[in-house]
Amino acid sequence: MCGIIGYAGHRPAVPVVVEGLRRLEYRGYDSAGVAFAGHDGLHVLRAKGKLAALEERLAGEVITTATCAMGHTRWATHGVPAERNAHPHTSNDGRLALVHNGIIENYQEIKSRLTAAGYVFHSETDTEVLVNLIAEKRKTAPSLLEAFAAALREAHGAYAVCLMDTDAPGSILAARMSAPLLFGLGTGENFVASDIPAFLPYTRQVIFLEDGEIVRATANGYEILRLADLSPVQREAQTIQWDMQAAQKGGYRHFMLKEIFEQPRVITDGLAGRLDNAGGQQACSVLLPELDDLPVPERLHIVACGTSYHSGLWGRHLLEEWAGLPVQVEIASEFRYREGLALGQKDMVLVISQSGETADTLAALRIARERGVQTLGLCNVVGSSIAREASAVIYTQAGPEISVASTKAMCSQMLMLALMALYWAQRRGSMDSQARQARLSQLESLPALLDAALPDMHATARQLARKYAQADSFFYLGRGHCFPLALEGALKLKELSYIHAEGYAAGEMKHGPIALIDPDFPTFTLALDDTLFPKVRSNIVEVQARQGKVIALSNPGMDLSVDDLWLVPPLPAPLAGFVALPALQLFSYEMADYLGKDVDQPRNLAKSVTVE
Numbered sequence: 001m002c003g004i005i006g007y008a009g010h011r012p013a014v015p016v017v018v019e020g021l022r023r024l025e026y027r028g029y030d031s032a033g034v035a036f037a038g039h040d041g042l043h044v045l046r047a048k049g050k051l052a053a054l055e056e057r058l059a060g061e062v063i064t065t066a067t068c069a070m071g072h073t074r075w076a077t078h079g080v081p082a083e084r085n086a087h088p089h090t091s092n093d094g095r096l097a098l099v100h101n102g103i104i105e106n107y108q109e110i111k112s113r114l115t116a117a118g119y120v121f122h123s124e125t126d127t128e129v130l131v132n133l134i135a136e137k138r139k140t141a142p143s144l145l146e147a148f149a150a151a152l153r154e155a156h157g158a159y160a161v162c163l164m165d166t167d168a169p170g171s172i173l174a175a176r177m178s179a180p181l182l183f184g185l186g187t188g189e190n191f192v193a194s195d196i197p198a199f200l201p202y203t204r205q206v207i208f209l210e211d212g213e214i215v216r217a218t219a220n221g222y223e224i225l226r227l228a229d230l231s232p233v234q235r236e237a238q239t240i241q242w243d244m245q246a247a248q249k250g251g252y253r254h255f256m257l258k259e260i261f262e263q264p265r266v267i268t269d270g271l272a273g274r275l276d277n278a279g280g281q282q283a284c285s286v287l288l289p290e291l292d293d294l295p296v297p298e299r300l301h302i303v304a305c306g307t308s309y310h311s312g313l314w315g316r317h318l319l320e321e322w323a324g325l326p327v328q329v330e331i332a333s334e335f336r337y338r339e340g341l342a343l344g345q346k347d348m349v350l351v352i353s354q355s356g357e358t359a360d361t362l363a364a365l366r367i368a369r370e371r372g373v374q375t376l377g378l379c380n381v382v383g384s385s386i387a388r389e390a391s392a393v394i395y396t397q398a399g400p401e402i403s404v405a406s407t408k409a410m411c412s413q414m415l416m417l418a419l420m421a422l423y424w425a426q427r428r429g430s431m432d433s434q435a436r437q438a439r440l441s442q443l444e445s446l447p448a449l450l451d452a453a454l455p456d457m458h459a460t461a462r463q464l465a466r467k468y469a470q471a472d473s474f475f476y477l478g479r480g481h482c483f484p485l486a487l488e489g490a491l492k493l494k495e496l497s498y499i500h501a502e503g504y505a506a507g508e509m510k511h512g513p514i515a516l517i518d519p520d521f522p523t524f525t526l527a528l529d530d531t532l533f534p535k536v537r538s539n540i541v542e543v544q545a546r547q548g549k550v551i552a553l554s555n556p557g558m559d560l561s562v563d564d565l566w567l568v569p570p571l572p573a574p575l576a577g578f579v580a581l582p583a584l585q586l587f588s589y590e591m592a593d594y595l596g597k598d599v600d601q602p603r604n605l606a607k608s609v610t611v612e
């Protein structure tokens with residue numbers, strides 16, 4: 001949801017900012033803009049479309065030797081993607097420029113007041129309202145900082161903002177409230193940004209700003225202040241361990257493909273330090289020290305959005321089966337508005353989020369906290385809002401996920417859910433140690449198994465994608481632990497290739513959806529070797545009886561007759577999901593690529609959804 005970068009330093013600032021925007025483009029990419037401080041005042045340049053359009057505009061300009069600048073890449077919330085709605089927005093007096101990620105909920109009311117006072121608006125954005133509110137406050141405030149804080153105190157909603165002022169050309173002011181913003185501490189240069197890759201080539205020293213904090217930075221200094229009273233905040237910088245290579249394509253055509261192929265490594269990294277072999281050869285127990293101080297929940301509520309929600313649905317099977325925990329899984333945007341939500345004091349709310357910033361998931365977490373319930377975050381982004389606000393956090397350690405469509409993050413979430421199920425099974429004594437060891441060695445075998453299988457899976461996905469690329473619609477069917485994967489397969493196909501796809505529980509088809517089946521409406525079925533296979537096979541036959549074409553993802557030796565049988569290496573259920581998942585991802589990837597779609601940045605989407 002919009003990417004922000006601000007820079008005050010000693011280098012030519014515009015290239016630094018544009019390069020930072022390139023690494024933030026996954027957050028939104030319908031328009032982009034920069035502001036920089038020249039000797040003759042603030043310059044603002046904006047363009048509709050991807051960053052390349054802005055770069056073209058910049059090529060035609062004489063970029064000054066400005067050493068202070070800020071930039072923005074947008075995912076539209078107010079107003080269509082257009083140059084007039086692109087950020088930065090300037091105040092009517094031309095002295096201030098602002099970039100913003102988030103939504104100011106009361107902007108209409110503020111706009112009416114400002115309009116009555118003579119302000120004129122050139123865009124439909126809430127950001128232009130906010131920058132003019134700061135300008136208005138400045139007329140009476142003792143300093144720009146006070147005006148900035150006063151305006152933000154009036155703004156309701158979520159924001160991460162960065163402000164530049166003609167009168168202070170070497171400094172930036174930034175603030176956050178329910179939207180991500182980090183401070184990068186360099187040598188003779190400082191940064192603010194929505195995400196670490198924006199400034200990682202220049203510094204690994206990061207300060208995670210909290211909600212309701214302002215940072216004021218120049219090339220050689222900075223201060224962090226509380227928005228409420230401008231009192232100073234002392235906070236240590238943290239050192240980021242991963243490097244830029246982790247955030248680059250590494251020879252793959254797309255980030256998505258690279259991230260799918262990273263899944264064996266994600267599993268290896270996720271298991272590292274988590275298994276205890278108690279001196280023997282074989283891993284016999286799971287180490288999750290993050291959970292040691294929390295009581296085993298009597299009931300677990302898993303709350304998440306999108307792909308993370310699908311991980312939660314998958315994880316429920318393991319948590320119920322292995323740990324014997326009652327589990328509910330809910331979409332965060334529904335959970336947060338449930339009037340009659342029943343949360344017991346011994347319940348736990350587990351929120352799953354790759355970004356750790358998803359607005360609905362964060363709101364669900366806050367509701368649980370207000371209700372005094374234990375909260376646990378399962379996040380990938382270290383230091384993200386969810387990671388900081390939950391009672392405990394488990395990091396998925398998948399490394400930066402750049403492609404907008406989530407792939408390796410789901411694999412890492414599934415792995416951690418499996419470890420959590422085994423860990424709680426251990427504490428509750430609900431699984432004997434032999435069964436636990438068997439599960440653990442299956443998990444340990446996964447990286448090698450996937451490494452060996454992925455190239456063939458990729459080739460099959462490519463061949464099938466070409467065969468089925470003309471379809472307008474798809475069904476994805478699965479039962480039990482494969483049902484969440486069917487939902488995920490359908491989500492991936494629609495978000496990447498824009499082909500309509502529905503994920504269904506295979507047994508539910510006959511209650512209505514089967515009416516859609518005809519020779520041009522193919523069905524992708526997960527028919528793995530598990531106890532539900534005979535039921536799934538019957539559902540396949542029902543589809544075939546309506547002349548529907550069927551692709552079945554299955555294992556060698558299964559008795560199945562379909563149009564396209566895609567065999568993957570067997571693994572006992574439910575861990576077979578780790579093999580099925582990349583097959584589904586590769587099929588969607590190949591379909592989108594073959595159809596010429598923008599794989600890493602699909603239309604209308606953004607990586608981190610920080611608005612409701």
Ligand code: F6R
Nearest residue numbers: 306307308353354355358405406
């Ligand atoms: C789909 C996708 C989204 C996210 C969802 C939640 O490929 O990426 O559905 O899974 O927006 O995001 P996080 O996990 O960051 O909370």
